[in-house]
Amino acid sequence: MSRNLDSSALVGTRWVEAGLALFTALVGAVVMYGSHAGGIGWGDAGPEPGYFPFYIGLLLSAASLANLMLAIARWRSLAEAFVSRGAFRQVLAVFLPIVVYVACMPFTGIYLASAGFIAWFMWRDRQREKPYGFLTIAAVSCGAALASYLVFALWFKVPLQAGPLAMLGGLLK
Numbered sequence: 001m002s003r004n005l006d007s008s009a010l011v012g013t014r015w016v017e018a019g020l021a022l023f024t025a026l027v028g029a030v031v032m033y034g035s036h037a038g039g040i041g042w043g044d045a046g047p048e049p050g051y052f053p054f055y056i057g058l059l060l061s062a063a064s065l066a067n068l069m070l071a072i073a074r075w076r077s078l079a080e081a082f083v084s085r086g087a088f089r090q091v092l093a094v095f096l097p098i099v100v101y102v103a104c105m106p107f108t109g110i111y112l113a114s115a116g117f118i119a120w121f122m123w124r125d126r127q128r129e130k131p132y133g134f135l136t137i138a139a140v141s142c143g144a145a146l147a148s149y150l151v152f153a154l155w156f157k158v159p160l161q162a163g164p165l166a167m168l169g170g171l172l173k
Helices: 013-038 051-073 085-124 134-155 164-172
Strands: 009-012 081-084
Touching (some): 009 013, 013 051, 013 081, 085 164
């Protein structure tokens, strides 16, 4: 992605390349370290439990270090922006509500959290000439939650975390 004219670069491609290479090398090192507990040698019955994970971690670390060396060798050519501030703001506009949605699920259940999540994005929609009305938002968000309940809990018999709605269902029986 090249530098956006309407906002400055948040992070450069070179730093993302180097950071990802270091991160994956660290993951490979953790896998190699953890493999030692199960043994990485060859026993009487064949390879010990840590044998294959150790070598996978070794390959991952070696490939990551090779990518780091390539990033260093191409340092000048990787000067363009990886993401601009404006683009990152757009990502956060979706990511932060998802975090809230996931954090609310254990307390509200998936159905209420999903209805709130859908309602939030319908309310925040600024692309339409005429914004969604309250009744439309309520109908779509509650309708989607109800459809999810019908499909998963009733028809497929896959109970999802219902939260406070489970208590309401228990009172109605």
